[in-house]
Amino acid sequence: MNMKEQEIKETLSDIKDLMERSQKVLYIDGASGVVAGLWALLGAAVVSFWLYGSFRPLLGAWMNPIRHGYDWNTLLIVTAVCVVVFAAAFKTVWEMSKRRAARKGMEFTLDAGARRLLKSFFTIMVVGGLVCLTSLFNGLYNMIPGIMLVFYGLALIVISPIALSLSVTKYIGYVEIILGVVALAFAPWGLMLWTIGFCLVHLVWGIWFQLVFERKDR
Amino acid sequence: MTTIENLDKAFESRVRLGIMSVLTGAGQSDFNTLKSMLGVSDGNLASHIKALEELGYIETIKQFIGRKPNTSYSVTETGRKAFSDHINALTSLLGIK
Numbered sequence: 001m002n003m004k005e006q007e008i009k010e011t012l013s014d015i016k017d018l019m020e021r022s023q024k025v026l027y028i029d030g031a032s033g034v035v036a037g038l039w040a041l042l043g044a045a046v047v048s049f050w051l052y053g054s055f056r057p058l059l060g061a062w063m064n065p066i067r068h069g070y071d072w073n074t075l076l077i078v079t080a081v082c083v084v085v086f087a088a089a090f091k092t093v094w095e096m097s098k099r100r101a102a103r104k105g106m107e108f109t110l111d112a113g114a115r116r117l118l119k120s121f122f123t124i125m126v127v128g129g130l131v132c133l134t135s136l137f138n139g140l141y142n143m144i145p146g147i148m149l150v151f152y153g154l155a156l157i158v159i160s161p162i163a164l165s166l167s168v169t170k171y172i173g174y175v176e177i178i179l180g181v182v183a184l185a186f187a188p189w190g191l192m193l194w195t196i197g198f199c200l201v202h203l204v205w206g207i208w209f210q211l212v213f214e215r216k217d218r
Numbered sequence: 219m220t221t222i223e224n225l226d227k228a229f230e231s232r233v234r235l236g237i238m239s240v241l242t243g244a245g246q247s248d249f250n251t252l253k254s255m256l257g258v259s260d261g262n263l264a265s266h267i268k269a270l271e272e273l274g275y276i277e278t279i280k281q282f283i284g285r286k287p288n289t290s291y292s293v294t295e296t297g298r299k300a301f302s303d304h305i306n307a308l309t310s311l312l313g314i315k
Contacts, residue, residue, distance in 0.1 A: 019239045
């Protein structure tokens with residue numbers, strides 16, 4: 001009987017182990033969300049200072065024209081900041097999540113379906129980036145924060161089936177889209193809404209994840 | 219106590235329990251993923267998949283990824299119920315709830 005009991009216990013723990021390991025989920029590290037939010041804040045601050053010579057646009061409506069005119073320097077700097085911040089934030093989230101998976105003895109592999117979703121995520125982000133560039137060329141700086149938020153929200157919704165077991169990613173996507181549409185409608189608030197969407201939302205999510213989800217994990 | 223009768227004969231094989239575990243965890247999974255997760259041979263896995271399919275516990279999903287055809291498997295509603303009944307029977311045999 002004891003022997004049998006031992007066997008059942010092993011079977012059950014094997015089942016649990018297999019179920020956990022096979023979950024097709026990117027367990028995103030909550031702390032990495034906080035870091036990504038800080039990257040975003042840094043980017044917003046640089047852009048705000050370059051364009052307006054002030055950090056005030058991050059905090060509220062800002063109607064003043066930009067400092068330098070629509071020249072190549074501005075175009076290059078804004079584009080470079082966007083690319084660097086996105087790449088840095090993505091890399092941070094990716095590496096920290098990978099390390100978190102290793103820490104918990106989970107595999108961090110992506111099957112064909114997950115890789116396809118990740119591809120769609122990047123397609124949407126690249127198209128969003130191109131739309132932003134066209135706005136830059138036309139001097140429509142005001143519209144860019146809204147466009148970024150909307151495309152990022154869409155990309156999050158697309159990737160939500162594999163990101164996190166809780167379906168919270170999808171709702172973050174909706175929040176970003178709503179913020180983006182508001183930013184498009186009320187352009188002077190753009191940079192502030194961008195900072196809320198890319199910095200505050202990530203910070204809140206990261207902290208919430210650490211507090212609620214990680215604790216439950218233990 | 220009739221719990222011993224609640225154990226599903228279909229799940230006597232560890233490979234079949236493994237298949238059900240992976241598919242329940244992953245939602246859906248293809249042949250090669252199952253193979254590497256469970257560490258079994260092609261033939262062995264194929265025969266167990268066939269058996270579970272005939273019982274109506276799992277179903278195949280045929281789709282294209284790019285241009286490559288891809289067959290994956292997922293647990294049916296019947297399968298889900300049978301699997302959770304089996305696990306409940308196992309745990310109650312242990313006297314834990």
